[in-house]
Structure formats: structure tokens, C-alpha cells
Amino acid sequence: xxxxxxxxxxxxxxxxxxxxxxxxxxxxxxxxxxxxxxxxxxxxxxxxxxxxxxxxxxxxxxxxxxxxx
Numbered sequence: 001x002x003x004x005x006x007x008x009x010x011x012x013x014x015x016x017x018x019x020x021x022x023x024x025x026x027x028x029x030x031x032x033x034x035x036x037x038x039x040x041x042x043x044x045x046x047x048x049x050x051x052x053x054x055x056x057x058x059x060x061x062x063x064x065x066x067x068x069x
Contacts, residue, residue, distance in 0.1 A: 002039040008062065
């Protein structure tokens, strides 16, 4: 799982939003959200901006690598 996929899933779940709800809000298929979250596919810059807006988090936080301390 990529950092962006992991963070996307975490923030989406914190908002109690389904993959389908997020997909509708950013105008992609729910299968695409699943691919982003599992790391199979990486969203382009425009999509990352849409995701950060919908999830109400800064892009930097969405893309931040998890620290393993």
C-alpha cells in the first residue's frame, strides 16, 4: 500500500465515508478508489487535489509517509 493510499483510506474511514461516496464526490468509479487505496494505481495531481478537498485535509498530509518510530 502506498502512503497516499493508506492515508486516503484512513481519513476516509475517519469521516465514516464509503469508497462509493468518495468516488461519487470526486467523479471516479468506486473500483478506482479501491485501486488507489490498495496501491495498484496512483491518482494524478488533479485527483489528489479533489481527494484532499473532499476529505478536508491538506495535500501534504494526504501524501505524508508514515513514520515507523
